[in-house]
Amino acid sequence: MAQPETAPPRPAPEPVTAPATPAPGVRIDGLTVVYKTPAGELPAVRDISLTLEPGTITGIVGESGSGKSTLALSLLNAVQPPGRISAGSVEIDGLGDVVGLAGERLRKARGAHIGYVFQAAQNSLNPLKTVGKQLLDLGRSHGVDDLRGLVREAKLLLGRMGLDGARVLDSHQHELSGGMRQRVGIMLALVLNAHLVVLDEPTTALDMITQANILKIVREVHAERGLTTLVITHDIGVVAEVADRLAVMYGGRLVEQGPTREVLRAPRHPYTRGLIQAIPRLVGDIDEARALPGRPPTLATVPKQGCVFRERCALRMDICETDDPAALADGPRIVACHAVGVKERA
Amino acid sequence: MSATIIPETSGGISTASAMRRNFWRGVWRVMRRKPSRLAGAVILAGFVFMAVFGPMFYPDNLPGDANAITRPPSWEHWFGTDPQGRDVLALVITGSRYVLLSAAVTALITVVFGTGLGLFSGFKRGRWDTVLMRVTDMKLTIPGLPLLLVLATVWKFGNPLQMGLVLGLLGWGGVARAVRAQTLSLRERGFIEAARGLGLSTGHIIGKELLPSMAPYIAMNMLIAVTGAVYAQVGLFFLGVLPYESNNWGVMLNLAVFQAGAMITPYAIGYLLAPLLAILLLTLGIVLVVDAMDEIFNPRLREE
Amino acid sequence: MITGTGITKTFKQRGGVLAGREVRALRGVDFSIAKGGAASFIGESGCGKTTLGRIIAGLESYDGGEIAIDGTPMTPLKPKQRQPHFRKIQMIHQDPYSALNPTRTIHQTLQAPLALRARQTGRSKQWMEERAAEVLSLVGLDPGTVLSRYPHQLSGGMRQRVVIARALTVDPEMLVADEAVSMIDVSLRLGILALLKDLRERLGVAVLFITHDVATARYIGDDGELFVIYRGQVVERGSVDTVIADPVHPYTQSLLSAIPVLHGLEEPGEQPVVPLESLDESQADTGCLFARRCPFRGERCESELPLLQVTGGVPQEHACFHPQRRSVIARPLSGV
Numbered sequence: 001m002a003q004p005e006t007a008p009p010r011p012a013p014e015p016v017t018a019p020a021t022p023a024p025g026v027r028i029d030g031l032t033v034v035y036k037t038p039a040g041e042l043p044a045v046r047d048i049s050l051t052l053e054p055g056t057i058t059g060i061v062g063e064s065g066s067g068k069s070t071l072a073l074s075l076l077n078a079v080q081p082p083g084r085i086s087a088g089s090v091e092i093d094g095l096g097d098v099v100g101l102a103g104e105r106l107r108k109a110r111g112a113h114i115g116y117v118f119q120a121a122q123n124s125l126n127p128l129k130t131v132g133k134q135l136l137d138l139g140r141s142h143g144v145d146d147l148r149g150l151v152r153e154a155k156l157l158l159g160r161m162g163l164d165g166a167r168v169l170d171s172h173q174h175e176l177s178g179g180m181r182q183r184v185g186i187m188l189a190l191v192l193n194a195h196l197v198v199l200d201e202p203t204t205a206l207d208m209i210t211q212a213n214i215l216k217i218v219r220e221v222h223a224e225r226g227l228t229t230l231v232i233t234h235d236i237g238v239v240a241e242v243a244d245r246l247a248v249m250y251g252g253r254l255v256e257q258g259p260t261r262e263v264l265r266a267p268r269h270p271y272t273r274g275l276i277q278a279i280p281r282l283v284g285d286i287d288e289a290r291a292l293p294g295r296p297p298t299l300a301t302v303p304k305q306g307c308v309f310r311e312r313c314a315l316r317m318d319i320c321e322t323d324d325p326a327a328l329a330d331g332p333r334i335v336a337c338h339a340v341g342v343k344e345r346a
Numbered sequence: 347m348s349a350t351i352i353p354e355t356s357g358g359i360s361t362a363s364a365m366r367r368n369f370w371r372g373v374w375r376v377m378r379r380k381p382s383r384l385a386g387a388v389i390l391a392g393f394v395f396m397a398v399f400g401p402m403f404y405p406d407n408l409p410g411d412a413n414a415i416t417r418p419p420s421w422e423h424w425f426g427t428d429p430q431g432r433d434v435l436a437l438v439i440t441g442s443r444y445v446l447l448s449a450a451v452t453a454l455i456t457v458v459f460g461t462g463l464g465l466f467s468g469f470k471r472g473r474w475d476t477v478l479m480r481v482t483d484m485k486l487t488i489p490g491l492p493l494l495l496v497l498a499t500v501w502k503f504g505n506p507l508q509m510g511l512v513l514g515l516l517g518w519g520g521v522a523r524a525v526r527a528q529t530l531s532l533r534e535r536g537f538i539e540a541a542r543g544l545g546l547s548t549g550h551i552i553g554k555e556l557l558p559s560m561a562p563y564i565a566m567n568m569l570i571a572v573t574g575a576v577y578a579q580v581g582l583f584f585l586g587v588l589p590y591e592s593n594n595w596g597v598m599l600n601l602a603v604f605q606a607g608a609m610i611t612p613y614a615i616g617y618l619l620a621p622l623l624a625i626l627l628l629t630l631g632i633v634l635v636v637d638a639m640d641e642i643f644n645p646r647l648r649e650e
Numbered sequence: 651m652i653t654g655t656g657i658t659k660t661f662k663q664r665g666g667v668l669a670g671r672e673v674r675a676l677r678g679v680d681f682s683i684a685k686g687g688a689a690s691f692i693g694e695s696g697c698g699k700t701t702l703g704r705i706i707a708g709l710e711s712y713d714g715g716e717i718a719i720d721g722t723p724m725t726p727l728k729p730k731q732r733q734p735h736f737r738k739i740q741m742i743h744q745d746p747y748s749a750l751n752p753t754r755t756i757h758q759t760l761q762a763p764l765a766l767r768a769r770q771t772g773r774s775k776q777w778m779e780e781r782a783a784e785v786l787s788l789v790g791l792d793p794g795t796v797l798s799r800y801p802h803q804l805s806g807g808m809r810q811r812v813v814i815a816r817a818l819t820v821d822p823e824m825l826v827a828d829e830a831v832s833m834i835d836v837s838l839r840l841g842i843l844a845l846l847k848d849l850r851e852r853l854g855v856a857v858l859f860i861t862h863d864v865a866t867a868r869y870i871g872d873d874g875e876l877f878v879i880y881r882g883q884v885v886e887r888g889s890v891d892t893v894i895a896d897p898v899h900p901y902t903q904s905l906l907s908a909i910p911v912l913h914g915l916e917e918p919g920e921q922p923v924v925p926l927e928s929l930d931e932s933q934a935d936t937g938c939l940f941a942r943r944c945p946f947r948g949e950r951c952e953s954e955l956p957l958l959q960v961t962g963g964v965p966q967e968h969a970c971f972h973p974q975r976r977s978v979i980a981r982p983l984s985g986v
Contacts, residue, residue, distance in 0.1 A: 063835040064806075162927075179928055207694040207862050209925060212908035234836050237910030261914030265983075278840045280869040282894055282909065282979045289869060291841035295805050365755070536749030539709055540813070544763040544820055545737045554762065558753040645753060646802040 022195050022226040024093035024113070026052040026075070031088035033070050033079055035299060042299050044070045044083065046252045049327065052196075054093070057222055057229040059239030059260065061275070062249035063296040071249070072198050072232045076110050077101055092196060111142055115189025117182070119201040124185060125173040131184055132169035135191065142192055150191060157187045160224075161217050179210035183217065190225065197222075200232045215241045236275055240264055248272045251297045251308030253324075258333035268335045271309050307338065315339035372648035376641040386634025393628055397446040400439040408432045408440065419616040426616030428598075429606050434620045437598055442624065444506045444594040445576055451510025452517060452575035457568045459518035461560075464525025465552055469533060479526070486519040490578070498588045513575050521567050528560055562643040569632045569639075576625060595621035651823055651856055652706060652739065653682035656715035659701055659882075674935075675701045677882040678715065680958075685823065686854040688874030690867035690890065692905065694929055698882040700828055703860045707826045708736025740817035744829040746809035750801040756812055757782065757797040763819040785815040788853075789845060807838035814845065824856040825849070831866065843869045864906060868894060878902045881929075881939045884958055888966025898964050898973035900944045901925075907978045916980035923978055938971070946972055 033045040045067040052058050062068035073079050074090060077098045089097045095113055098106070110116065118124040126134055132151070139150045155165030161183045168176065168184060176184065182202060189197055202218065203211040219242050222229050231243060239246050240260060247257035248271065256269035267273040274292040281289065294312035302308055310320040319338050327336040377383045411431035419426045425434035467478040494512065503509045532538060533556070541551050557564075582588050583596025586604065598621045606614035641647040659676040675698045683689045691699040704710035705717070717724045719735040727735075743749040750759060764778040783793035789811040801809055810830065817825060827846060831839040847870055850857050859870045867876060868890050876893045878886040878901065886899040897903050900923055907922035925943040938944070941951040950971050960966070962973040 063837055177928070208905055208908040209694060210928065212910075212924075213928065215910070235910075236836070237912065240912045240914070241910040264912055264914035275837060276912075276915075278837055279912070280840065280843065280863075280865040281982075282865050282868065282906070284982060286869055286872060289840055291839075291844055292837040295807060295838060296835055536743040536745055537751040540741065540743070540749055540816065541762070543707060543709060543736070543741055544766070544816070545733055546762055546766060550762060554754070554758075555751050559751065561753075643753070645800040 023054040023228050024095070024196050025054040026093075026196065026228065026230075027089075027091040028052075028071075028074075029089050029091070031071070031074055031090060032086050033067070033074055033083055034086045036082035036084075037299065039300060041086070042302070043086075043252050044299055045074065047088070048249075048254045050247055050254060050257065052228050052230060053245075054228055055226060056244045057219070057231060057242050058245045058247060059231045059233065059243030060247045060249055061233060061236055061239050063234055065251070065296055065298045066249040067252040068232045068234075068249050069200060072116075072200055072230065074099075075196075075198055075230070076114055076116060077106055078110070108142065111138065111192045111194065113194055113196060115192070115194035115197045117185040117189045117197065117199045117202060119204060125181060127173045130170055130172055131176075135169065135188065138188060138192070144192070154187055154191050157190060157221075158183065160221065161186065162213075177210075178206050179214060182206065182210075182214050186217065186221065190221065190227075195226065196228045196230075198230045198232070201234070202231060203233070203235070203238055211238070212241075218242055236264075236279060248275070251302045253308050253336065254327065254334075255309065255337065256333075256335045262333065268333070268340045269309075269337050270313050270315050270339065274312070309337075313339075369648075372645075373642050376638050376648055379641070380637070382634045383638045386631045386637075389627055389631030390635060393442065393446060393631065396439055397442045401443050404436050404440050408436050417616075418613050423616075425620040426613070428601065428617050434598075434617050437593060438595065438620045438624050441594040441598060441621070444509075445579065445596075448506035448510035448513065448579055449572045449575040451507055452513040452578075453568045453571040455511065455514025456517045456521050456571040456575075457564055459514070460521025460567070461525050461557075461564055463518070464522040464527075465529055465556065467522070468526040468529025469548070469552060469556070471530075475526075479523075482519050482522050486523075488516070490516045491582075494582060495587050498582070503588050509579055510575070513578055517571060517574065521571070524567065525560065525564070528563060529556060532556055532559055558643070562639040565639045565643070566636050569636050573629050573632055576628060580621075580625060595624060651683060651685045651687075652717065652719050654706070654715060654717045655680050657681075657702065657705060657712050657717065658714035659698075659705065659710070659712050674882050676705075676712070679879070679882070679884055681877060681884075683824065683856055683858060683875075685856060686850065687856045688850060688859070688871030689857075689877065690859040690861065690864075690870065690874060691877050691879055692861060692864055692867060692902075693879040694862060694905075696929065697879045699860050699879045702879070703826045703828050703858065704741070706858065707739050707741040708732060709741060737820055738823040740820065740822040740825055742810070742813055742817060742825055742827040742830045745833055746806055746813055747801075747833070749813045750809055750816075752801055754800075755797070756786075756799050756801070756804075759801075759812070760785065760797075760816055760819055763816065767820060781819065785818045786812075788818060788849070789815045790841075791815065805838075806834045807841060810834055810842050811845065814842075814849070818849075818853075822855060824858060826858045826860070827870075828860045829862075830859075832861075832863075839866075840869070846870055862905075863909070864894060865909065878905070883939055883969065884967075885940065885970070886966060886968045887958065892966050894979065896964065896966075896975045897978065898962065898966065898975055899940075899968045899970045900946055901940045903976050903978045904943075909980070911980040914983075916982050918980055919976075919978040921976040921978060923976060938969075946974075948972060 028048060028050045031045060031048045032043055034041040034043050048071060060068045060071065070079060070083065074085055075098065077085070077090070079085055085099050089099050091097050092113065095101070095109055098109065101109060125131065135150065135154050136147055139147050144150050151169070154169065158165035158168050163180060163183055168180065173181065199218065203214055206214065215238065218229070218231070221227070231239060233239060243260050245257065246260040246263045248255050248269065250271050256263065256267065256272045263272060264276060267276055277290050278292055279289065292312055297308065303310070305324065306322050307313070307320040307325055310316045313320065317338055323338070325336045325338045327334050377387060409432070411427065413431070414423070414427050415429055415431045417423060417427045423433050423435070425438070427433060428437060463478055463482070467475045493516065497512060501508065538551060538555055541555055580596035580599065583594060584599045586600050598617065602614055602618040603609060606617050656678045657676050658678055661673045661675055679702060681689070691702060693699045701710060705712050719738065722735060724732050724735065760782040761778060764781055768774070768778050782797065786793040786796055791808060791811050796804070796808070796812070804812065814825070825846065831842050834842060843866060846857050849855050850871065857870055859867050861867055872890050874890050876888060876890045877884050878893065878899065880901045886893060886897065886902045893902060894906065897906055903923035904925045907919065907924065911918045923945060926945060927943055937953050938947070938951040938956050941947045944951065948971065956969045956971050958967050958969045964973055964975070
């Protein structure tokens with residue numbers, strides 16, 4: 001949830017439910033985000049194109065340093081310095097290209113159009129204020145006239161997620177459990193009637209049972225309110241549970257994307273394959289699970305040219321050293337790997 | 347598993363000396379990062395030099411020029427002269443030894459006492475902690491200034507060591523509390539628990555694991571204690587509650603205001619400003635250097 | 651190698667609105683872990699599994715019951731006398747970032763316990779250097795590159811390996827791994843799990859794995875024993891394979907049902923169990939501790955506490971009045 005900045009109440013509030021059609025589509029095209037470091041500007045996200053179809057849940061999977069959180073922040077045009085979006089566009093239905101937005105219009109767009117739920121909502125709530133007060137702050141900063149209506153809506157949403165709305169609004173952050181905080185985060189993201197929701201690591205640090213509950217809520221609320229949802233996680237299991245479409249990031253690149261079930265059943269990129277193989281399972285031969293060799297690159301160690309995954313890749317070829325594989329589409333599936341390309345051509 | 351190749355590079359002694367060299371190289375890197383830090387270090391070095399060697403350039407009793415009493419700054423006397431016709435700059439320089447020596451003693455006592463007690467209290471917890479913290483609380487409630495006034499009636503404070511000792515014994519309470527709080531939070535860290543689980547001695551845990559983690563904190567407290575001590579003693583002398591046994595900045599301020607009449611006559615302005623400027627510069631130097639402590643003692647921040 | 655009988659532990663809340671309220675972290679837990687064996691404690695956070703692990707590693711005291719290490723009861727011993735016994739049991743913490751002192755190099759970190767060891771056994775400095783290199787090689791790290799590094803120069807996975815190497819310096823007989831992979835990148839987790847498994851096989855070190863994820867527990871050792879803990883009570887106990895394939899306690903079943911299904915590779919179990927409400931520590935202690943959340947509770951569950959025992963024709967111990975097998979876990983899709 002974006003912390004409301006204390007802005008003066010606007011004299012002529014804009015309508016909260018913007019003319020945006022429910023469930024907007026999002027088209028990310030050629031997005032590159034660079035971070036300024038002593039070693040020059042390094043790309044955290046490089047040349048990524050991804051489409052979120054209206055009304056779908058997309059899951060982005062990646063390890064630390066894969067650039068998944070940076071990508072999510074780009075959706076809000078909220079990349080903080082020393083980072084900046086250096087190329088590409090993020091077109092959101094009803095908003096246009098958010099990369100060009102700035103100032104007051106950008107602030108309004110966050111919250112009213114795009115709801116953002118931060119990592120397990122652990123630190124995104126103000127510890128000194130009750131949830132209700134933070135809700136009112138949010139409403140005021142977005143020029144909501146009908147604050148009673150806002151509270152009613154919030155209680156409704158919390159009730160929908162199995163919480164006692166009145167009690168939760170009266171609580172401080174420390175009085176809520178991890179799962180409850182996460183639900184409050186979802187409520188704050190949705191209460192201004194946003195139809196595009198970004199969930200960043202929604203279940204990290206939560207228990208299995210709580211995680212299952214939150215994922216169920218995400219799925220149900222998504223369907224009921226007609227949302228377009230983006231889930232960012234390091235856990236393939238989470239994506240497998242909720243997402244229609246799966247995108248895998250590695251070293252700032254999108255290496256594979258496609259319908260979740262298809263990708264899980266028959267992963268094409270060696271990294272996706274390795275990730276799925278590295279999940280310990282409940283049945284079957286234990287020794288089938290295999291660790292990926294090596295370790296994920298950091299901003300500083302990502303190869304400047306050639307394939308970002310080649311250091312850990314079993315299918316590595318000469319061309320991987322020099323040429324960055326292009327993302328090639330095959331029906332709904334897109335893969336960026338030289339080895340896969342060869343197989344298909346053969 | 348036993349067929350392990352032992353690399354050549356892990357010799358015990360060479361590693362240790364190499365590490366020490368790396369440390370100082372890191373310190374230099376940290377200081378160079380901001381010009382203000384270098385400036386602070388230069389200022390502090392200058393004051394230390396002044397306190398150690400400065401008085402050697404002057405006779406024990408500064409000569410007074412009866413024809414130049416309470417003069418404003420001039421080319422001959424940069425900060426003017428005092429009511430006895432002595433050069434103010436010479437007074438500041440000769441007076442620095444008392445101020446800095448007593449401040450150093452205060453800082454040392456504050457840090458050694460405060461850190462020792464805080465560490466012990468926070469690490470042992472339980473009954474010892476309760477007792478020591480009650481003592482600390484009681485100590486914190488003793489009002490320092492009135493006590494010093496009372497002490498001044500029986501003690502002359504002519505010796506900077508005495509002054510430092512008294513101020514130090516009055517000042518360790520805050521540091522003890524702060525260090526204890528730090529210790530309490532650090533002792534829950536995984537690496538302290540691991541050290542206990544491995545059976546490492548309490549001495550090792552406190553000296554090698556806890557203390558280095560708190561080094562920036564202690565160094566900062568020490569530097570800040572120096573400023574505190576300077577203010578405290580200068581204040582005491584300025585108020586005139588201590589006899590003018592020695593030559594120092596506080597005495598100068600007192601004489602400038604109450605004897606030379608710096609508030610009334612512009613002639614004594616140099617006499618008033620010189621010690622003030624010295625205190626200001628010293629504080630500035632410390633503040634500028636404190637900023638580097640965190641990076642100096644943290645290996646991650648020390649690197650480029 | 652270690653047995654516990656009737657271990658209890660109560661925490662008193664300090665400060666705040668709940669001051670003085672008691673939380674019963676452990677309510678009489680029995681366990682035993684054999685030399686070179688494997689065991690896992692499973693449960694939600696706050697169930698007491700971590701507290702129990704810490705008690706086993708000698709990092710926490712217990713209020714009641716008895717712990718015996720290699721047959722020696724610990725309660726009559728003074729803390730100093732317990733130390734050598736508990737040193738055989740080393741803890742691997744969840745967070746490899748706080749488990750290593752940021753101001754000390756890996757060399758220094760390993761030398762401290764080795765120096766202690768060398769003094770006890772009268773070995774040389776040369777031995778200490780050799781041993782440091784040896785334990786690093788054991789955990790799959792290159793001593794030449796790692797020894798002179800500071801922790802911040804290593805990745806999470808490498809740090810966790812260093813933590814394990816440090817534990818190995820004192821020749822432990824058991825490692826207690828508390829959520830040891832949850833803060834490590836997914837592609838590296840299995841490597842750490844494999845290492846623990848490997849150390850168990852090669853060095854005969856027993857491993858106690860504490861987690862909320864049953865699948866990782868299975869990976870460490872499918873011949874091991876699984877303890878499912880709920881609010882300080884063991885509610886189900888049996889071999890890993892039995893409990894995973896045929897869980898009978900509704901709480902175990904909820905835990906297993908909650909594991910994400912890899913759609914496309916797996917299909918969900920036929921009878922998933924979803925708890926009615928989320929965990930609330932303030933719930934009353936009368937009757938079965940799980941009753942309030944249990945979809946299958948009966949009248950007896952409200953008033954009487956079921957004890958851990960073998961009944962109902964199932965091989966594992968359980969604490970439930972209505973034990974019933976349910977097919978809750980995801981099954982692999984055929985032809986994949």
